[in-house]
Amino acid sequence: MNKLFSDRISDVPQSFIREILKVAVDPNIISFAGGLPNRDLFPVAALKKATNDVFDSAGKDILQYSNTEGYLPLREYIAARYKKHEGLDIDPADILITSGSQQGLDLLGKTLLNEGDDVIIEEPGYLGAIQAFSVYKSKFNPVPVGSQGLDVSAFEETLSKVDAKLFYAVPNFQNPSGVSYPEQNRHDVAAALAKSATLIIEDNPYGDLRFSGKQATSFKALIPEQTVLLGSFSKTVVPAFRLGWIVAPKALMEKLVIAKQASDLHTNYFSQRVLFEFLSQNDLDAHVANIIKVYGEQKNAMERAIKKYFPAEVTCTEPEGGMFLWATLPEGMDARALFDVAIEEKVAFVPGAPFYVSKTATNTLRLNFSSVDPATIEEGIKRLGRVIQSQLPYLV
Amino acid sequence: MNKLFSDRISDVPQSFIREILKVAVDPNIISFAGGLPNRDLFPVAALKKATNDVFDSAGKDILQYSNTEGYLPLREYIAARYKKHEGLDIDPADILITSGSQQGLDLLGKTLLNEGDDVIIEEPGYLGAIQAFSVYKSKFNPVPVGSQGLDVSAFEETLSKVDAKLFYAVPNFQNPSGVSYPEQNRHDVAAALAKSATLIIEDNPYGDLRFSGKQATSFKALIPEQTVLLGSFSKTVVPAFRLGWIVAPKALMEKLVIAKQASDLHTNYFSQRVLFEFLSQNDLDAHVANIIKVYGEQKNAMERAIKKYFPAEVTCTEPEGGMFLWATLPEGMDARALFDVAIEEKVAFVPGAPFYVSKTATNTLRLNFSSVDPATIEEGIKRLGRVIQSQLPYLV
Structure with missing residues (x-):
C-alpha cells in the first residue's frame, strides 16, 4: 500500500x-x-455561565454553519486587545480565526511554500512548526537562539545565502527554550529582515504570560508589512476550544481564507461564540x-x-x-x-x-x-x- | 507580493x-x-443540558488538550452505529475524528496526492472536494453521475486509461444532484474498482436522511480494504461543532494521524465531549x-x-x-x-x-x-x- x-x-x-x-x-x-x-x-464556572447565556440568547445561531473568516466580534476583540496591550493598529478584517495556532502554521505552509522553498527556523525551535512546514517539503535553515535572543550574524549570513520565503520565530518565552529576544536584538533582526523579501511569522502563544522583565516591541510594530502574527487562546483561556488566529497583510489574507475554506470550511463556531461571551463577561487580564x-x-x-x-x-x-x-x-x-x-x-x-x-x-x-x-x-x-x-x- | x-x-x-x-x-x-x-x-435544549452535564461531571477534563485521534467513546459510538445501521464491523481504532468531513478531504489529499496524481470525480461533483484536492494539484478525471448512478462504462474506461490514486464519490443523495447509486450500480462500480489499485472515498454526509426507497449496500461493505469512509454530524446534529470522521485502513490511518497532528493537533475536544454526552442522553435515530x-x-x-x-x-x-x-x-x-x-x-x-x-x-x-x-x-x-x-x- x-x-x-x-x-x-x-x-x-x-x-x-x-x-x-x-x-x-x-x-x-x-x-x-x-x-x-x-x-x-x-475558568470552568465562568465558561459554563457563558455557555448557558449564549444558548439562551442565541441557541439556534450558535449551532449553524458560519463564515470562513471567523466570528467578527471575536476578531474585533482581538484587534482591540492588540491596541490596548501593544499599541498595534490591527484591522479585524486582517484577522482569521483558526483551529488553534497549529492550523495557522499549516495554512501558512499551504499558501506560501513550494517544495524546496527555504525556511529559516530558530534552533532549538518549535516542533509543531517543524512538523507543519515539513508537510510542504520546505528546506530548513536553522539559526541559533539563546539567552541573548537570535544570533543576528548567523541570521544575516543565512539571509544572504538563501532566498528564504519565511522566518519562523517565537520571540517571547520560546517553546522549547523559554528565552525571549531582547529589545535591541529585535531591532537588529528586523533591520536584517527589512533588507530581504522574507516574511517573519511571529508566533506569540505565551506573550501574555510574563512574570518579570519588560515587554519588548513586537515585530508587527517594527516591520508590519513583512510580519504575520499568530496568536492563541489555548494558554490564556483553554486549549480544548482550539481557538487561535492569524494576522496577515491583506494580499496574503485573501489566500489564507481560500486555504482555510478548502481545509475545514470554518473554525468551530459554537466555541467561538462561547469564548466571545466569556471574554465579554470577564476580565481576561x-x-x-x-x-x-x-x-x-x-x-x-x-x-x-x-x-x-x-x-x-x-x-x-x-x-x-x-x-x-x-x-x-x-x-x-x-x-x-x-x-x-x-x-x-x-x-x-x-x-x-x-x-x-x-x-x-x-x-x-x-x-x-x-x-x-x-x-x-x-x-x-x-x-x-x-x-x-x-x-x-x-x-x- | x-x-x-x-x-x-x-x-x-x-x-x-x-x-x-x-x-x-x-x-x-x-x-x-x-x-x-x-x-x-x-436540538438546542438537549445540547444545552448535555453541555451543563459535562461541565458538572468533568469540567477541567473537557477543557484541556487531548489526543490527535479523537475522544475514544465517541469513536466507539460511531463504530457501534455502523454495526447497527449497516452491519459493518469497524474498529474504533480505524476512526479519526476530524474538524468536519471537509477536513477529512484535506487530510486525504495531504496523505495521498502528489502533484499531477489522477483523481476520479463524479460530474457533477461536490465542490468542497474539488477545492480540497485542487490544493494538492491533482488532475481531475470526471465521470458522469445521474439518476442511474455512476456511468459504469465511462468509469471503467477512465480506470483503464489513468492510474488513479482515488475515486471520490457521494453515493447517497449526492451534493449537488441529490441522486443515489442503485444497488446493482454499486456492485458494478465495486467490481471495476477491485480490478484496480484505486481507493474509493465514500463520502456519506446525508446517508441517514432517507425519506423513501431502500438503503443500498455501502462500498465499505463491498470492498472494505479499498474504501475510505467519511462521515459527519453536521447534518444529523449540528454543523457548528465541526465534527466529522474518517474510517480508513490501518496503514493509511497511521499517515492520517500524522497529517492531522501537523494540521491542528486535534479536533475541538470540548465539542467532542458535549456531542458524546448528547448522544448518550438522546436517541439519535x-x-x-x-x-x-x-x-x-x-x-x-x-x-x-x-x-x-x-x-x-x-x-x-x-x-x-x-x-x-x-x-x-x-x-x-x-x-x-x-x-x-x-x-x-x-x-x-x-x-x-x-x-x-x-x-x-x-x-x-x-x-x-x-x-x-x-x-x-x-x-x-x-x-x-x-x-x-x-x-x-x-x-x-
Whole structure:
C-alpha cells in the first residue's frame, strides 16, 4: 500500500514526544515532559455561565454553519486587545480565526511554500512548526537562539545565502527554550529582515504570560508589512476550544481564507461564540494575572530546586514568562539516554533532539513548569539532579 | 507580493457560491441557494443540558488538550452505529475524528496526492472536494453521475486509461444532484474498482436522511480494504461543532494521524465531549426521524411545485433523501445568466457550473429544500418557473 502515499507525508518527522508522553502517564512519575497549561486554572464556572447565556440568547445561531473568516466580534476583540496591550493598529478584517495556532502554521505552509522553498527556523525551535512546514517539503535553515535572543550574524549570513520565503520565530518565552529576544536584538533582526523579501511569522502563544522583565516591541510594530502574527487562546483561556488566529497583510489574507475554506470550511463556531461571551463577561487580564502568579511561583520553585540539586556543570535558561525552561547538560551527555535512566527514577522531561533540524542527539532538554505544583517540582528536580549526577562519571 | 504564494494555492477554484450566498441574504429573496440544515430542527435544549452535564461531571477534563485521534467513546459510538445501521464491523481504532468531513478531504489529499496524481470525480461533483484536492494539484478525471448512478462504462474506461490514486464519490443523495447509486450500480462500480489499485472515498454526509426507497449496500461493505469512509454530524446534529470522521485502513490511518497532528493537533475536544454526552442522553435515530419527516415534506412540496410551475422542458432528479434536487434546463439555457434574472424576481439557486471540472457554463442548477418551509417553497418555485418560462423565447 505504501506507494499510495504522497511524498510529503513521508517527510514529516514522527513526534517521539507522543511516545514520551505515553511513558509519562504513570502516576508515580513526576513529569516535566508535558506542554499543558495548568488545568486547575481553567475558568470552568465562568465558561459554563457563558455557555448557558449564549444558548439562551442565541441557541439556534450558535449551532449553524458560519463564515470562513471567523466570528467578527471575536476578531474585533482581538484587534482591540492588540491596541490596548501593544499599541498595534490591527484591522479585524486582517484577522482569521483558526483551529488553534497549529492550523495557522499549516495554512501558512499551504499558501506560501513550494517544495524546496527555504525556511529559516530558530534552533532549538518549535516542533509543531517543524512538523507543519515539513508537510510542504520546505528546506530548513536553522539559526541559533539563546539567552541573548537570535544570533543576528548567523541570521544575516543565512539571509544572504538563501532566498528564504519565511522566518519562523517565537520571540517571547520560546517553546522549547523559554528565552525571549531582547529589545535591541529585535531591532537588529528586523533591520536584517527589512533588507530581504522574507516574511517573519511571529508566533506569540505565551506573550501574555510574563512574570518579570519588560515587554519588548513586537515585530508587527517594527516591520508590519513583512510580519504575520499568530496568536492563541489555548494558554490564556483553554486549549480544548482550539481557538487561535492569524494576522496577515491583506494580499496574503485573501489566500489564507481560500486555504482555510478548502481545509475545514470554518473554525468551530459554537466555541467561538462561547469564548466571545466569556471574554465579554470577564476580565481576561485579571484571569491572566492569576495564571502569571501561579506559573511564576512554579518557575521560581524550579529555579531554586535546580540551584540546589543540579550539578554545577548544568546550565539553564532563565525564562521571564511562559511554560518552559531549557537545560544544557555537560558536553557529551546525551539527553535521550538520560531520559531512560530518569524514567526509572520516576521523573520525565523532553530530550532536546526533536527541536533541532540539524542534529539527532543533543545534551539539551526541556522542562515544563506550568502543570506541576512547587512541592512536586522540588521533588522532581531533586530526582533529576540525582540522575544527572549519577551519569557524570561516564562522561569521556 | 504575488511571487510569495505557493503554486498550489493559485490552483484552487474561487468559490463563486460565496458570492451567490452574499447576494441571497436579502430577506425578500427566497433562497434555494444555501446548503444549510434547517436550524429549527437543532436540538438546542438537549445540547444545552448535555453541555451543563459535562461541565458538572468533568469540567477541567473537557477543557484541556487531548489526543490527535479523537475522544475514544465517541469513536466507539460511531463504530457501534455502523454495526447497527449497516452491519459493518469497524474498529474504533480505524476512526479519526476530524474538524468536519471537509477536513477529512484535506487530510486525504495531504496523505495521498502528489502533484499531477489522477483523481476520479463524479460530474457533477461536490465542490468542497474539488477545492480540497485542487490544493494538492491533482488532475481531475470526471465521470458522469445521474439518476442511474455512476456511468459504469465511462468509469471503467477512465480506470483503464489513468492510474488513479482515488475515486471520490457521494453515493447517497449526492451534493449537488441529490441522486443515489442503485444497488446493482454499486456492485458494478465495486467490481471495476477491485480490478484496480484505486481507493474509493465514500463520502456519506446525508446517508441517514432517507425519506423513501431502500438503503443500498455501502462500498465499505463491498470492498472494505479499498474504501475510505467519511462521515459527519453536521447534518444529523449540528454543523457548528465541526465534527466529522474518517474510517480508513490501518496503514493509511497511521499517515492520517500524522497529517492531522501537523494540521491542528486535534479536533475541538470540548465539542467532542458535549456531542458524546448528547448522544448518550438522546436517541439519535428518533431525532433523525424528525429531520427526515420535515425534509421529506419539503422535498415533496418542491416536487409538487415543480410539476405545477416549471415548463415541461425542465427535468429534475427525484432524490430519495438528503437536502438537494437538481434541475436541467432546456439545452442552450445558461444557468448563470438565469441566476441574474431570478435574483431580480427575488428567488435564488446555485448555477451548476462550479460542480463541474470540465466546463464553465451549464444548463443545470441546484435547489436546496432543507431550509425552506413548504409554503415558501411553493412561492419560490412559482417565481423560478416564471423566470425560466420568460427565457424560453430566447433559446436558439
